[in-house]
Structure formats: C-alpha cells, structure tokens
Amino acid sequence: MSDRLPIFDGHNDVLLRLLNKRSPDAAEQFVAGDGEGHIDLPRAIKGGFAGGMFAVYISSKDDIGDVEEMMRGASYDVPLPRLITAPEALPTALAMMAILFRIERASAGRVKVCRTAKEIRDCVARGVLAAVLHIEGAEAIDENLDSLEVFYQAGLRSLGPVWSRPTIFGHGVPFRYPAGPDTGPGLTDAGKALVKACNELGIAIDLSHLNEQGFWDVARLSKAPLIATHSNVHAISQHTRNLTDRQLAAIRESGGMVGLNFATCFLRSDGQVDPATPIDQMLRHIDYLIQHLGIEGVGFGSDFDGAVVPQEIADVAGLDSLRTALRKRGFTDDVLRKLCYENWINVLERSWGG
Template identity: 60%
Template sequence: MTDTPTIPVFDGHNDTLLRLHMRGDDDLGVGAFLNGGVGGHIDLAKARAGGLAGGMFAIFTPSPQLGVDYLELMRAATYDVPLPDRLPLGDAQKAVLAMAALLLRIERASDGAVAVCRSGAEIRAAMARGAFATVLHIEGAEAIDADLDALHVLHAAGLRSLGPVWSRPTIFGHGVPFRFPSSPDIGPGLTETGKRLVKACDELRIVFDLSHLNEAGFWDVAKLSTRPLVATHSNAHALTPHARNLTDAQLAAIRETGGLVGLNFATCFLREDGRMRGDTALDVMARHLDHLIDRLGVDHVGFGSDFDGAIVPDALGDAAGLPRLLVHLKAHGYDDATLEKIAWRNWVALLERVWGE
C-alpha cells in the first residue's frame, strides 16, 4: 500500500495547550503553534502535513506537587502511579483562564487559519475553507466552583466539552489511577455536586467526557444524563486491562445512547503489557479499533489521540504521521467510507447530536 488516503482527521483529545502554556510566555506559545519548529506532536504545520483538520483542545491544570514522571513509571511491567491531592479552586481557575486565552490568541493571530468552534456548523465551515477547527475542552473540572457559576462563564467563552476529573479527585467525583493491571471499578461514584454538574452540562449541551472517571462515576452519569455518553480518549479493557480503559459493559452503555469513544494513541492503553513504550506496532491500534467497532458499531468510534500528553507509537510519530495510520488501517481492511467515519465524520455528527446543531 503506497497511496496515502486523502482523508481529514478531527481528533477527540490533545494536550497541546498545556505544552504551549508551559513555555511560560503566551507570545511564545502562539508562535510555537502557528510557526512550528519547537517539538511536540501538534502545531499548524504538522497538522497540515498530516491532514489533521481540527480537534478538541484540552485544558489540563498540572499539579505542582506531583513530583513523579508518570510516563516513565508506566514503562514498568506493573505499576500504580501515585496521584496528587485536589487542586485549589483559585490555582485551577488561573491556569484554565490562561490556556483558554492562549487558544483565543492563537485564533486571533492566525489570520483565519485557526477557528475556535462552538457548533457543528462552525466545524464543518472551518474544515470546508481549510481552517484548523478547534473546540475548547477542559480535562479535570477543578476550575469550576460548587455553585457552578464558572461553568456558565466558561460556556459563554466557548467551552463545549468537559471532563469532571483527570485522575486526581475533584469536588465532583473520583478518577481512575494510572494502574496496570487493574479494573476501573475503583472508589465511590459522583458526589452530589457532581450529579448537579451532569445535569447542568446536559442543559447547556456540553459534552460530558467519561475518559478519566472511575466505573462507579461512569454508571452515575449513565443514570443521570439524557445526552449521548462520550469517552473522548479511551480504549478497550478487554484487550488491555488498564484502569483507564473501558469494559465491554461500559461500551455497551455508550452504544445504547448513541455515544462515541475516541481511540487513545497512548501506548500504555494499547499494549497488552500496559507499557508506555514508543516501540509499539500500529497493529495494536487496529486491534483496539476492531474491538471498539464490534462493541459500539462503526458510527460510534473516532480518534482521541492524546497527542502532546503521552508517548504514541514511533511509527506514527506526531500529527504529520496520521496518513501512515490511515494507510495501515486501509491495509488492515477498512474501506474509505469507514475510514472517513472514524477519522472525522463520527466526531462531528456526535458533537451535533450533543450540541443540537
């Protein structure tokens, strides 16, 4: 197979804003994204080279007291990475506002090359004119207060997708640790404040991301939410028994609601041995896609790369390497219509179902 499929990709999750924010200067971050040349998995040049047409841009607030290299710890045969305590509200809000502002500054400085999208119609329009379509997402809701006032302000600023937890606890619920091997059935479910957050997100038509939530919390959301269930970047527990992956019962629940799961490219969630190693074949990505499609149906699976937040297969490299993945999947047996669904159509359709546009 030598022909590269000319199929655009809309990705369900990346941590590029955190990488840019950590440069310590917003002007440097804006320039690093628009001009490239400073490493990382995603910038505008790499996106164009790989056909990455847009995606969900996560805001994640790191814990200053983490004190461990969790990517390195996940190279071991078994592991249970220690997680930090809750973040203070003020610290989280400062970081979230800074990264949201960074994305808006990138849009303003891009001369139309980058668009922050708030509806399915805006995503489709941006892709049609060749602009890079971004969606504001928050991973870990530490910046949202118990009264949920910040949720409404952030929604007005463009927030359209929210994960209530990363893996550390919040006032809303409990995440799963980076633990292998392990079940995701770890700890209690949503708090009462978390249940109110689900209902508020439903009313505002904000995607409620289940990716880092523990199993009890997952089932709480399934009982409360009237919207499709979504895990933006998660894989199959039946193939890789990592606490972060979804069981077949969870996949069935997502299918019943017309939801979606985005395939996570992080190698520790793909490999049978749960290790975070770059020397990982693209075949393992195809195996997880096969399983997800078998359990969810072809209309309910997409990509959720975790670019700039994890080690991905060396054979993929970064966003510029996405055509290699599509070529591999075509050789694996997926036709162009299926690849288009997985690569972008399913995500846009899901967002339209949730957002009502």
C-alpha cells in the same frame, strides 16, 4: 477519493505544552511551527489534522513526579495527586484558554474556535483547523457552577469532570496496571448537578478519566450520548483507564462514541510506555471498538502532547501512517470518513443540541 481524509481528534494537550514554554509568543510559535511536541499548525496541515478537542488541564507533576516514569514497571500503581481547589486552578485554566484564543487570532483565519457542529463542518470543508475548547478535570469550576456559565459563553463545549485525581465532582481512575476501572465512589452531589448543568447548556461530558462508579452515575443521569474522548479497550489492555465491555455496551446504547487513545500504555497488553508499539496494536483496538460500538461509535482521541505515541506516527504530521494502515486493513472510503471526522461531528451535534 483522496487518501488524505481529514482527521478530527477527540483529545490533545498542546495548550499545556505551550503554557509550559512560559513564552508570551507561544501562540505565535504554534502558528509558525515550533517543531516541538506533537502538534503545531504547519505539521497539522501536513498531516491532514482537521482539529479536535483542545484540553485545558491543570498539571499535578509537581505533586507526585513523572507519571510516565512510574509506569515503566511490569505492574504499577501511581499515587493519586491531591485535590486542587477552584481558586488554585482558575488562573492556569484562564491562561490556557487565552493561548487558544491567541492562536485563533494569530492564525489569520487558519484556526477557528468552534462552538457548533456546523462551524466544525464548515472548517473541515474549507481546510481550517477546528478547535473545540475542552476542560479535562473540572478543578477550575466552582461548586455553584458560576464559572461554568462563563466558560460556556467563552466557547467551552466539552468537559471531563475529573482527571485522575479527585475533584469536588467525583473521582478519577488512578494509573494502575493490571487493574479494572472500579476504583472508588462515584459522583458527588456537586458532580450530579454538574452533569445536569452540562446537559442544559449543551456541553459534552467526557468519561475518559472517570472511575466506573462515576461512569454509571453519568449514564443514569445524562440525557446526552455517552462519550469517552480518549479511551481504549480493557479486554485488550487491562489498564484502569480502559473501558470494559459493559461500559462499551452502555455507550453504544446511548448513541455515544469512543476516541481511540494513541498512548502506548493504554494500547499494549503489557501496559508499557513504549514508542516501539506497532500500529497493528492500534488496529486491534479499533476492530474491537467497531465490533462493540458499531462503525458510527468510533473515532480517534490521540492524546497528542500528553502521552508517548507509536513512533510509526511520531506526531501529527505522521497521521498518513495510520490512514495507510487502515486502508491496508480493508477499510473503505465511506468507513474511513466516519472514523476520521464524521462520527465526531455527529455525536457532538447530538450532545450540543444542534
């Protein structure tokens, strides 16, 4: 078996990075290799990156400043940004989706926007980068859910009802350390309707930014596996973004899964943004997740282009460092295959209904 098992990933923010370039050729630059941020196509190929969830996310940086800079103290509590309305968010969301579709077109068959698990499997087998359209924070979706129907037809297959700021659907956790995820009220009536609509359409619901009350609302309402695309272990790092043992137990019971977030502040026991964080710290979280979720419940959710990651990995081209560390830890090919891509494809198939 080759050491280069393909890695399908639960979350990246490359579309936001490309949007912020403010270049009409951003998609073509991604395909050719712009060498910026964490992901472009040549580096993805070099790192054996099979694809993943490509997030549409509306930035709040202009509202509150540099979140990462605010998270550099021994403890911190970053203020929540204001709610963004659907009319405000929609143009940005459409622009980011358009970048993804332009990447697909410009790639000449090397990137495919996937809408079924079968399409992902086919892409992995053929070495085509499989991109799944994901929305992180449902600001662009109206209360009547008209836009949700349209986004689904465009390819939306994964959605997080909130980022850290509130939406009309619920409340996210603030960036707070040390603290737990029980930080406020749960889903609104509109949020409960959103969960039902996602179940009916076959859109995976991402729990990674929901507060604890919202998490339990989804757990009660949803008929699909519980999925946290890019989250870590609260027992190791007491950050609001991380999952408690009770939450992990609910995810396991549902047949769901968690993608390990590479962001150093969610990996480290001191909650710090520090690229010198060793890969061994990632392995601690993986071991714990496997213990609590089973081997079928764990994958990767890098947060590439959205976070500071360990410098031993540096970017998508450095994924071999992670594979090597896992092999040294004693993980077999069969286990690694599940961690690297099979678990994600299987849980998405169950969530999408085929």
